[in-house]
Amino acid sequence: MLRQLAFAAFLALATAVTNETNTYEYIVVGSGPGGGPVAANLARAGHTVLLLEAGDDQSQNVNVSQLMNFNIAANDEKTRWDFFVNHTDDDLGYNHMVYRKPDGGFYTGLTPPTGAKRLGIWYPRTGTLGGCAMHNGAVVSLPADSEWNYIANITGDDGWLSKNIRPHYMRMENNLDIPKTDSTHGFKGWLNISLGDTTWVNGNADAVALASKAANLTGYPPGSPAQLKQLMDRDINADDPNRDQTVGIFGSWSHSSKEGYRSSPGYYIRDTIKDAAKYPLTLQLNSLVTKVIFDNTTKGAPTAIGVEYLRGQYLYGADPRVGTSKKGVPGKAYATKEVIIAGGAFNSPQILMLSGIGPAEELKKFNIPVVVDSPGVGANLDDNYEASVASLAARDFQGAANIFFVFLKTAQSQGNRDVHMWCGQFSFEGFWPGFPDDMGPKQYECTFVHMNPRSQKGWVKLRSADPLDTPDINFKFWEKNSDKDLSAMMEAIKFARNIVQDAPPGLGPFTEIHPCKHANCTDTETRDFIKKQVYSHHATSTCAIGGDNDKMAVLDSKFRVRGVKGLRVVDASAFPHVPGSFPVIPTIVLSEKASYDILQGLKQ
Numbered sequence: 270m271l272r273q274l275a276f277a278a279f280l281a282l283a284t285a286v287t288n289e290t291n292t293y294e295y296i297v298v299g300s301g302p303g304g305g306p307v308a309a310n311l312a313r314a315g316h317t318v319l320l321l322e323a324g325d326d327q328s329q330n331v332n333v334s335q336l337m338n339f340n341i342a343a344n345d346e347k348t349r350w351d352f353f354v355n356h357t358d359d360d361l362g363y364n365h366m367v368y369r370k371p372d373g374g375f376y377t378g379l380t381p382p383t384g385a386k387r388l389g390i391w392y393p394r395t396g397t398l399g400g401c402a403m404h405n406g407a408v409v410s411l412p413a414d415s416e417w418n419y420i421a422n423i424t425g426d427d428g429w430l431s432k433n434i435r436p437h438y439m440r441m442e443n444n445l446d447i448p449k450t451d452s453t454h455g456f457k458g459w460l461n462i463s464l465g466d467t468t469w470v471n472g473n474a475d476a477v478a479l480a481s482k483a484a485n486l487t488g489y490p491p492g493s494p495a496q497l498k499q500l501m502d503r504d505i506n507a508d509d510p511n512r513d514q515t516v517g518i519f520g521s522w523s524h525s526s527k528e529g530y531r532s533s534p535g536y537y538i539r540d541t542i543k544d545a546a547k548y549p550l551t552l553q554l555n556s557l558v559t560k561v562i563f564d565n566t567t568k569g570a571p572t573a574i575g576v577e578y579l580r581g582q583y584l585y586g587a588d589p590r591v592g593t594s595k596k597g598v599p600g601k602a603y604a605t606k607e608v609i610i611a612g613g614a615f616n617s618p619q620i621l622m623l624s625g626i627g628p629a630e631e632l633k634k635f636n637i638p639v640v641v642d643s644p645g646v647g648a649n650l651d652d653n654y655e656a657s658v659a660s661l662a663a664r665d666f667q668g669a670a671n672i673f674f675v676f677l678k679t680a681q682s683q684g685n686r687d688v689h690m691w692c693g694q695f696s697f698e699g700f701w702p703g704f705p706d707d708m709g710p711k712q713y714e715c716t717f718v719h720m721n722p723r724s725q726k727g728w729v730k731l732r733s734a735d736p737l738d739t740p741d742i743n744f745k746f747w748e749k750n751s752d753k754d755l756s757a758m759m760e761a762i763k764f765a766r767n768i769v770q771d772a773p774p775g776l777g778p779f780t781e782i783h784p785c786k787h788a789n790c791t792d793t794e795t796r797d798f799i800k801k802q803v804y805s806h807h808a809t810s811t812c813a814i815g816g817d818n819d820k821m822a823v824l825d826s827k828f829r830v831r832g833v834k835g836l837r838v839v840d841a842s843a844f845p846h847v848p849g850s851f852p853v854i855p856t857i858v859l860s861e862k863a864s865y866d867i868l869q870g871l872k873q
């Protein structure tokens with residue numbers, strides 16, 4: 270306790286003392302999986318870094334530090350940022366539409382009380398040290414090798430080939446379950462990665478029956494618990510040419526310690542500033558960056574030389590406590606080398622647009638002087654589609670709520686497995702304030718992420734020139750070629766229904782709650798349900814990397830913002846497409862790569 274107090278006092282000091290000239294070699298904006306690692310790595314390489322984070326430090330809040338609390342964390346107003354988005358131009362059939370009631374509270378549902386104002390679909394994010402890696406499910410899964418190779422292909426930069434990406438992954442990895450003799454994994458990195466307990470297959474008969482069925486449906490013969498455990502203990506991130514086609518059940522890998530403590534960029538940053546004498550990282554919390562400052566007199570193109578920010582608590586419109594605090598105090602900070610933007614897929618394009626980098630017509634609407642007409646900023650918003658089958662068993666489950674993963678390769682696959690599902694005694698059907706529903710001790714759900722979607726045309730646009738306003742966000746689901754994505758999701762739903770079908774007498778028969786409350790659910794009904802009730806929470810690609818001749822490419826292959834100097838974007842918005850099934854590890858790997866590219870660049 271004393272040690273904790275001393276450390277808290279030290280942190281307060283470390284964050285209060287800023288460079289008198291407010292000048293650093295690097296300024297990083299946002300401390301999530303994108304910004305956190307690059308800020309810490311540059312400081313560990315000896316460079317002065319100012320890390321500006323809009324939120325505060327909740328890393329010791331048990332909602333955050335203990336992974337099992339992740340749903341509570343996503344609801345915690347101390348970390349939460351509420352974005353309200355549109356999925357399509359007409360979301361009125363969405364079961365979890367959110368309204369503001371006249372008394373100030375939220376209403377979620379299809380029949381709002383009179384006087385309630387429609388807000389949109391709640392999309393969770395954080396405004397806190399460590400970003401969304403402080404409240405996420407912490408699922409660890411690399412995208413297909415071909416997804417990295419695609420970036421190499423469109424940019425001609427071999428640094429993106431999956432074989433060259435692996436070392437960046439291994440550098441940050443501290444794998445707690447793979448034998449240390451494995452030369453394709455890292456054991457000295459800063460991110461703890463572990464496999465959740467799989468010994469339950471020896472005892473939890475109800476959960477085992479359903480996991481065995483999933484194994485059978487994916488082509489594995491009936492086996493003993495030991496054989497089931499062998500499947501579950503497979504290396505989800507194996508450096509194996511067959512990995513991206515491998516289907517079947519897996520255990521749950523997460524960025525946490527064996528004891529269930531969350532590991533995240535937030536803790537890496539704290540570990541780095543603990544050693545302030547050694548590592549010149551300055552963390553400034555409660556600082557919302559509003560604009561990049563350019564020197565327009567530099568040869569060739571304007572150069573980013575610093576940022577403007579507002580200092581204060583709960584300033585941003587997405588903060589549930591907005592308006593309860595004083596107005597922010599304006600400040601400026603300067604960078605002698607570079608400014609790195611890492612506000613995430615909604616905030617990075619907003620910061621660029623507020624700074625004059627974006628589609629010229631959009632900027633003109635708000636009288637923002639154009640620095641670079643870059644039509645790709647805020648365009649190309651991408652996300653994994655998600656849906657689920659929720660059902661009730663015939664009796665209460667006996668045994669703990671153990672979960673397992675299943676990978677599927679549907680008939681719509683573009684070469685790789687394209688569904689990542691997870692099943693267990695939980696309820697999760699998307700996001701709304703107060704989610705998820707609790708359906709009691711009979712609940713069972715298989716929920717899934719559809720990878721590599723191809724039917725979205727989403728965007729993030731400014732609503733106003735006020736940096737405290739949240740942007741206007743529309744995912745534009747089902748805009749093009751929606752048949753293929755819908756069919757892939759149909760197949761996943763049918764698979765999930767099969768898992769609970771023929772459950773052992775007593776536990777079964779199951780009663781479906783969603784998509785259909787009746788047993789004879791038709792394909793048309795199921796499709797309609799998917800189309801209307803689909804959800805997502807892995808937004809990316811709003812400041813995408815692309816080739817030199819692609820006018821929609823906001824960044825070059827080294828994360829540099831095209832059209833200016835001294836400015837990069839390093840976060841999930843840089844991916845040309847949403848990577849794999851879970852973006853947190855890809856984003857951390859991307860940040861490790863950016864650290865490497867920046868440090869290599871200094872040597873040239």
Ligand SMILES: Cc1cc2nc3c(=O)[nH]c(=O)nc-3n(C[C@H](O)[C@H](O)[C@H](O)COP(=O)(O)OP(=O)(O)OC[C@H]3O[C@@H](n4cnc5c(N)ncnc54)[C@H](O)[C@@H]3O)c2cc1C
Pocket residue numbers: 298299300301302303304321322323324343393394395396397398399400401402404405406407408409410556557558559611612613614616617620806807808840841842850851852853854856
């Ligand atoms: C509820 C939930 C569960 C998830 N579960 C998983 C999972 O299990 N596995 C997985 O792989 N992915 C998961 N994700 C997604 C994953 O967490 C994100 O893709 C990832 O965090 C993106 O990292 P980022 O750095 O791009 O952005 P973020 O994590 O959003 O970080 C951005 C940071 O920038 C700060 N910031 C923003 N604007 C400004 C500004 N103007 N000035 C200063 N600071 C600013 C924010 O406060 C935040 O700290 C989940 C996401 C959510 C919301």
Ligand SMILES: *[C@@H]1O[C@H](CO)[C@@H](O)[C@H](O)[C@H]1NC(C)=O
Pocket residue numbers: 288289290291292293294317318549605
């Ligand atoms: C402070 O600013 C000066 C002036 O640019 C810079 O050279 C120096 O590295 C900075 N020091 C720290 C500790 O941030």
Ligand SMILES: *[C@@H]1O[C@H](CO)[C@@H](O)[C@H](O)[C@H]1NC(C)=O
Pocket residue numbers: 330331332341342344345346347
């Ligand atoms: C955890 O989050 C809940 C809301 O989801 C909140 O009521 C509670 O106060 C939080 N706990 C802590 C320790 O902050």
Ligand SMILES: *[C@@H]1O[C@H](CO)[C@@H](O)[C@H](O)[C@H]1NC(C)=O
Pocket residue numbers: 353354355358359388389390741742743
């Ligand atoms: C959703 O779209 C409607 C118009 O179709 C618009 O009025 C509303 O502001 C949008 N909501 C959000 C949260 O962007």
Ligand SMILES: *[C@@H]1O[C@H](CO)[C@@H](O)[C@H](O)[C@H]1NC(C)=O
Pocket residue numbers: 421422423424425
């Ligand atoms: C990218 O892929 C296309 C199609 O497979 C191929 O023709 C092209 O040569 C590749 N380009 C690079 C730079 O690898």
Ligand SMILES: *[C@@H]1O[C@H](CO)[C@@H](O)[C@H](O)[C@H]1NC(C)=O
Pocket residue numbers: 485486488489490491
């Ligand atoms: C799955 O179970 C069915 C029914 O018991 C059986 O016929 C089939 O052979 C099993 N599949 C595999 C791959 O073992």
Ligand SMILES: *[C@@H]1O[C@H](CO)[C@@H](O)[C@H](O)[C@H]1NC(C)=O
Pocket residue numbers: 459460461526531532533536537
């Ligand atoms: C990783 O786990 C170790 C041991 O539990 C802990 O000391 C360390 O802080 C963790 N690192 C991170 C970044 O969470």
Ligand SMILES: *[C@@H]1O[C@H](CO)[C@@H](O)[C@H](O)[C@H]1NC(C)=O
Pocket residue numbers: 562563564565571625638639640
């Ligand atoms: C640089 O030019 C942009 C676009 O005209 C302008 O908004 C900005 O204020 C200029 N910067 C400085 C330091 O004058």
Ligand SMILES: *[C@@H]1O[C@H](CO)[C@@H](O)[C@H](O)[C@H]1NC(C)=O
Pocket residue numbers: 787788789790791
């Ligand atoms: C499904 O069956 C129920 C009775 O079990 C019936 O009421 C309903 O009309 C049927 N629905 C369809 C779409 O066939």
